[in-house]
Structure formats: structure tokens, C-alpha cells
Amino acid sequence: MSWARIMAPLSGGQGDRDAVAAAVMLAEPFGAEVAGVYTPADVADVMPWMGEGFLGGVQTTALESLKEAAQAGEKNARAAMDACAYGKKQFIALTTPVWAGLSAESRLSDVVVFGSDPARGRGPLAEAFQQMVADEQRPVLIAREGLTVGGxxxxxxxxxxxxxxxxxxxxxxxxxxxxxxxxxxxxxxxxxxxxxxxxxxxxxxxxxxxxxxxxxxxxxxxxxxxxxxxxxxxxxxxxxxxxxxxxxxxxxxxxxxxxxxxxxxxxxxx
CATH class of the missing domain: 3.40.50.620 (HUPs)
Known part of the structure; x- marks a missing residue:
């Protein structure tokens, strides 16, 4: 048996490089592809909370701030992938509907890699972790200090x-x-x-x-x-x-x- 595609959801935060490194460690013995999937906050999830008249000044500013944060996060997530020397890799930036895109990517991946924080319900990828385990029932690797493959x-x-x-x-x-x-x-x-x-x-x-x-x-x-x-x-x-x-x-x-x-x-x- 073998694995062909290892997926790492990325948030654009400090943990992305560690997640990519763990995904590479898991993929390398199999010659598998590493897919770094940028998973931003979804504007579509925020709009119902704003209610009617969301195009008012405050709401419009909030939406613009979310878009700017997503752009900055994508830049950071892409940089984390670019810093990885592994040759067989792919970067994917999800857009709304983010959760549907994340589900689709996970269904075509053999293992989904997370760090410790999302698994403990912390940080922007906590909901993504729950979605992968509970809804999609995908196998996940929670990468921690001391991770090696082959031991x-x-x-x-x-x-x-x-x-x-x-x-x-x-x-x-x-x-x-x-x-x-x-x-x-x-x-x-x-x-x-x-x-x-x-x-x-x-x-x-x-x-x-x-x-x-x-x-x-x-x-x-x-x-x-x-x-x-x-x-x-x-x-x-x-x-x-x-x-x-x-x-x-x-x-x-x-x-x-x-x-x-x-x-x-x-x-x-x-």
C-alpha cells in the first residue's frame, strides 16, 4: 500500500511552516504530493451575522478588512510553501465557499496533517480539524515534536x-x-x-x-x-x-x- 497525496490546511499564520514540514516528512517516503491548502475565514459565513443592510459603512469596512486579511494570509501561506524545498508540492488557495472546497480537497487526499493547536480547539484551523475528523471522516496526522517516519x-x-x-x-x-x-x-x-x-x-x-x-x-x-x-x-x-x-x-x-x-x-x- 502507498499514499499519493498528503494535504496540509494552512492558515497564513506562524504554524504553517511546521505543518508543511510535517506533511513533507510524511509524503517523502512514498514520493507523494504535498498539497498546501490555504483555508481563510469565509466571508459568506460572516455576512448572515451582519444582518440586513450589511452594505452600510461599518459593514462594508468589516468585509474589506476580512478580504485584506485573507490576502495577507494567502501571501504568508504561499511563502511557507515556497520555503519548502520538496519538489512534489502544490499550493491551493480556497475561496468562498471555503468549507466546500476544503472538503473536496480532503476527499482526494490520503492523509490530512495538522499541528497540535487545531486539534486542541485553538486557532483559525480548529473548525477545519473538526470538519476533517467528524464530517469528512478523513484520517488525520497531528504532528508534534519528535515526529519521524520509519521509527x-x-x-x-x-x-x-x-x-x-x-x-x-x-x-x-x-x-x-x-x-x-x-x-x-x-x-x-x-x-x-x-x-x-x-x-x-x-x-x-x-x-x-x-x-x-x-x-x-x-x-x-x-x-x-x-x-x-x-x-x-x-x-x-x-x-x-x-x-x-x-x-x-x-x-x-x-x-x-x-x-x-x-x-x-x-x-x-x-
Missing amino acids: CVAVAWDGGKEASRAARLALPLLEKARRVVILAAPKASSRSFDAARLQAYYGARGVDAELEVLPESGDAAPALVKAAAAVEAEILVAGAFGHPRLQEFIFGGTTRSLLNSDRPSLFLSH
């Missing part, structure tokens, strides 16, 4: 739908890894499962995975983070749990704890 990857496993989707979609990453460790915490799950089944699944696909059963009960997230650190995993693969409510993605406790941890980098799928 150790840990896979959180509980036999559920979300975990199985993440475990399958991460196969190209696992095929490049030096070491793969399946982390299972059966005492922390209400679900009955046999972690050796995933180990056999990987073995049939040429991935020699180790299996570690964690003794902890209660909240699985701290145990998973601790175990991932113990095996020196650079990336933890996990299912994202939650449900849409009022167009907002409400993450479950385990997922929220993983998002708020500092390391390792996360490969998530809902």
Missing part, C-alpha cells in the same frame, strides 16, 4: 469500529516503520476483544507487530500515552471517538485526553 509506531486497539478503521488506514505508515507495537487495554474497555486478531491481520500483510496488553483499568488514555512513551513510539495510531452535536464535534474522554497530550504524534480516524 516506532504504536497502535491503540480495542476491537471497535473507530480503532479498526484507524488501524487499517495506517497500514502504509506501518509498512515503513522499524517497529510496530499493538497496545491493548482490555480492563479499560467495556468491549470484549482479542488483540491477537489484529496482530494476525498485520502479519498477513507483511507487518510484524508486537503485542503488549496493558494491565490498567479506568481511563485508557494515560495508559496508552505512557506505554507509547515506554516503547519510544513517535506516532500513536488511534480511533477518534465522539459524535456531532449542533455542528460541533464533541470528542469522547479518551480522544480528548490524547489530543491534550504533548507526545507522541497522533494518527487518528473516526
Whole structure:
């Protein structure tokens, strides 16, 4: 298996260069294209808030300010892409309707890369992160300090739908890894499962995975983070749990704890 297109949403802010660098790191072993997608605030989302008569002086000034900010952001995002020496790259600047464009780009990408802030609900790309995970159900990589491809990857496993989707979609990453460790915490799950089944699944696909059963009960997230650190995993693969409510993605406790941890980098799928 392989990946052909890695997408990095860009905000025109300081985190863009790190996001591009992480996308390149993920793409390079596969010779994949990196798509830097500038995702500005959408004027169409602001206009209903302005109400009738939005063409008045104050409203017109506000719209012009938004347009100027979008232009400046695009310039910064483009500069972040230009500073990257990776040859197989593409820059895309979205225009209204921004969210429809972002969805379309993600559907033609294998993985979407974010930094830590959007995953924690911070900054201009926080809503984009929620859209990618909850609405589009795209696999995302949350890039953190220490990210490498080809080292150790840990896979959180509980036999559920979300975990199985993440475990399958991460196969190209696992095929490049030096070491793969399946982390299972059966005492922390209400679900009955046999972690050796995933180990056999990987073995049939040429991935020699180790299996570690964690003794902890209660909240699985701290145990998973601790175990991932113990095996020196650079990336933890996990299912994202939650449900849409009022167009907002409400993450479950385990997922929220993983998002708020500092390391390792996360490969998530809902």
C-alpha cells in the first residue's frame, strides 16, 4: 500500500511552516504530493451575522478588512510553501465557499496533517480539524515534536469500529516503520476483544507487530500515552471517538485526553 497525496490546511499564520514540514516528512517516503491548502475565514459565513443592510459603512469596512486579511494570509501561506524545498508540492488557495472546497480537497487526499493547536480547539484551523475528523471522516496526522517516519509506531486497539478503521488506514505508515507495537487495554474497555486478531491481520500483510496488553483499568488514555512513551513510539495510531452535536464535534474522554497530550504524534480516524 502507498499514499499519493498528503494535504496540509494552512492558515497564513506562524504554524504553517511546521505543518508543511510535517506533511513533507510524511509524503517523502512514498514520493507523494504535498498539497498546501490555504483555508481563510469565509466571508459568506460572516455576512448572515451582519444582518440586513450589511452594505452600510461599518459593514462594508468589516468585509474589506476580512478580504485584506485573507490576502495577507494567502501571501504568508504561499511563502511557507515556497520555503519548502520538496519538489512534489502544490499550493491551493480556497475561496468562498471555503468549507466546500476544503472538503473536496480532503476527499482526494490520503492523509490530512495538522499541528497540535487545531486539534486542541485553538486557532483559525480548529473548525477545519473538526470538519476533517467528524464530517469528512478523513484520517488525520497531528504532528508534534519528535515526529519521524520509519521509527516506532504504536497502535491503540480495542476491537471497535473507530480503532479498526484507524488501524487499517495506517497500514502504509506501518509498512515503513522499524517497529510496530499493538497496545491493548482490555480492563479499560467495556468491549470484549482479542488483540491477537489484529496482530494476525498485520502479519498477513507483511507487518510484524508486537503485542503488549496493558494491565490498567479506568481511563485508557494515560495508559496508552505512557506505554507509547515506554516503547519510544513517535506516532500513536488511534480511533477518534465522539459524535456531532449542533455542528460541533464533541470528542469522547479518551480522544480528548490524547489530543491534550504533548507526545507522541497522533494518527487518528473516526
